[in-house]
Amino acid sequence: MRIYLDNAATTPLDAEVLKAMYEVMESHYGNPSSIHAHGREVRALIEKARKVIASLLGASPSEFFFTSGGTEADNMAIRCGIIDYGIKHVITSVIEHHAVLHTLQALEKSGQIKLSYVSIDKKGVVDYHHLEELLSSNERSFVSLMHANNELGTLADIERIGELCEQYQAIFHCDTVQTIGHYRHDLSTLKVHFLVCAAHKLHGPKGVGFLYINHRIKINPMIFGGSQERNMRGGTENVYGIAGMAKALEIAYSQMEEHHEYIQGLKSYMMQELLRNIPGIEFNGEIDAEKSLYTVLNVSFPETELAEMLLFSLDISGISASGGSACSSGTNIGSHVLNGIQANPNRPAVRFSFSKYNTKEEIDQVVLKLRELYPL
Numbered sequence: 116m117r118i119y120l121d122n123a124a125t126t127p128l129d130a131e132v133l134k135a136m137y138e139v140m141e142s143h144y145g146n147p148s149s150i151h152a153h154g155r156e157v158r159a160l161i162e163k164a165r166k167v168i169a170s171l172l173g174a175s176p177s178e179f180f181f182t183s184g185g186t187e188a189d190n191m192a193i194r195c196g197i198i199d200y201g202i203k204h205v206i207t208s209v210i211e212h213h214a215v216l217h218t219l220q221a222l223e224k225s226g227q228i229k230l231s232y233v234s235i236d237k238k239g240v241v242d243y244h245h246l247e248e249l250l251s252s253n254e255r256s257f258v259s260l261m262h263a264n265n266e267l268g269t270l271a272d273i274e275r276i277g278e279l280c281e282q283y284q285a286i287f288h289c290d291t292v293q294t295i296g297h298y299r300h301d302l303s304t305l306k307v308h309f310l311v312c313a314a315h316k317l318h319g320p321k322g323v324g325f326l327y328i329n330h331r332i333k334i335n336p337m338i339f340g341g342s343q344e345r346n347m348r349g350g351t352e353n354v355y356g357i358a359g360m361a362k363a364l365e366i367a368y369s370q371m372e373e374h375h376e377y378i379q380g381l382k383s384y385m386m387q388e389l390l391r392n393i394p395g396i397e398f399n400g401e402i403d404a405e406k407s408l409y410t411v412l413n414v415s416f417p418e419t420e421l422a423e424m425l426l427f428s429l430d431i432s433g434i435s436a437s438g439g440s441a442c443s444s445g446t447n448i449g450s451h452v453l454n455g456i457q458a459n460p461n462r463p464a465v466r467f468s469f470s471k472y473n474t475k476e477e478i479d480q481v482v483l484k485l486r487e488l489y490p491l
Contacts, residue, residue: 117433118477123265123293123411123468124437128359129318135362136320139355147352148343157354164361168325171368174302180326180344181357185292185313186214188326191348192288192309193218195334197228197257200286204253206231206246208260209455210239210267215259215290216451229253233260237456238401239269246276250283261290262298266452266466267400268411270294277306286332292316292324293408296367297375308332312364314356318470319363323356374471379409381469381478388482389414393489399458410469415462417489425463425488432484437466 119127139160145153147161162176169176182188193215197205205228207219223230231249234242241260250256258280263270273289280287288309291300295310296317302310310327314320328334340349367374383404389396395417401407416425426438438450453464467481 116480117435118473118480119435120467120469120473120477120481121435121437122470122473123316123466125315125321126318126470127472128320129363129366131366132319132359132363136355136359139358143354147354148341161352161354161357164357167361168364171364172300172302172327173304174327175330177345178302178327178330180328180347181352182324182326182348183322183353184315184324185212185290185311188311188313188324189214189288189290190218191326191334191337192311192328193257193259194222195337196286196288196309196332197222199334200255200257202228202255202257202286204229204231204255205257205259206233206249206285207258208233208235208241210235210264210452211259211261212265212290212292213451215261219259228257231256235456237458239264239267239452239456240401240406241271241276243272243275243279247279247283250279250285256283256285257288258285259288259290261293263291263293263408263411264400264452265293265411266450267413267456268408269401270406270408273307274305281306293411296364297371297408297410299368299371302327302329312360314360314363317363317367320356320359323353323360325360370471375409377471378469378473379404381473381475382409382412384475385412385467385478385482388478389485392482392486393417397462399453399456399464412467412469414465414467415458416465416485418459418461419463419489421488423463425465428488429465429481429484434481434484437468438464 143157145157147158165176165179169179205219209232219230222228234245260271262273277287286308289307290311292313295312308329313324336347338349397415399413399415429436
């Protein structure tokens, strides 16, 4: 039996989502840009999905633009938001996802922006006083801070960040890839200009996401070549992916509180069992249930000569987990997030991330295997 605990990287496709996508693939094959009946039928499916997503997030359908996923959405928000508004100063943190960091660092390298990093503590929590200092001591800024860190699970107070950005007339971009579908976002009150989703993080399909752009913000397209997405993103739409994403978000919202309680229970249980069975265990990032993403647990294991083999040993035993961000797996570079919070580099770290499909029995099996690797 294989055990999958890498849901922060991607989640299993929900059976209802697959069914919805299959129906679109089987019966609705027209090009949504075509004016004939087949095309109009498919265009209607896209707009229905847009309305579903908008109603769940408390915004207008006209504020949502479908993309190939979170990375494209982040790039579009950052590049177009900064360039089109002539922003010269950007604030971010050293533990943002590479879709954000690498994009900003490329703009800095080309001389287009000055990049400032807000201070964070050893749990990855933003120093909001430093953020205000950076906002008040620079010209109009672009702020890019994520809702939940994908490796640590530490949550940012995005309501507070939004208020500060409004106070100093900054543009606020928030990578919400790990939290859309796991927390309720009310965009009618949240003071954010750009917000990002990737469907495969909430039991939807890979290769599709969206960018929310507040109606007060006007940017130019990043991808040219067609009039799709109201002239904002050229290219034929991923119709069945869009339908699947809307269905996944509907399911997530209908069962959110139930799944939150269940998955938080799994996380708390694993923490308890690890502390009971492995001396010297620690946790990276914030672990308070109110301040931490309930789907992610980053575990710092005691120093061992077998540190580099820990993930491999788990994989051999049928357990899938991550040593950090999945987007960095397979490289020899240590996690920039763990480096950013000054975690002990000699202690191996494993990110376990949970979904509604995991069970306590699976947690027991994982802890049993880890106990073999770290005998009392």
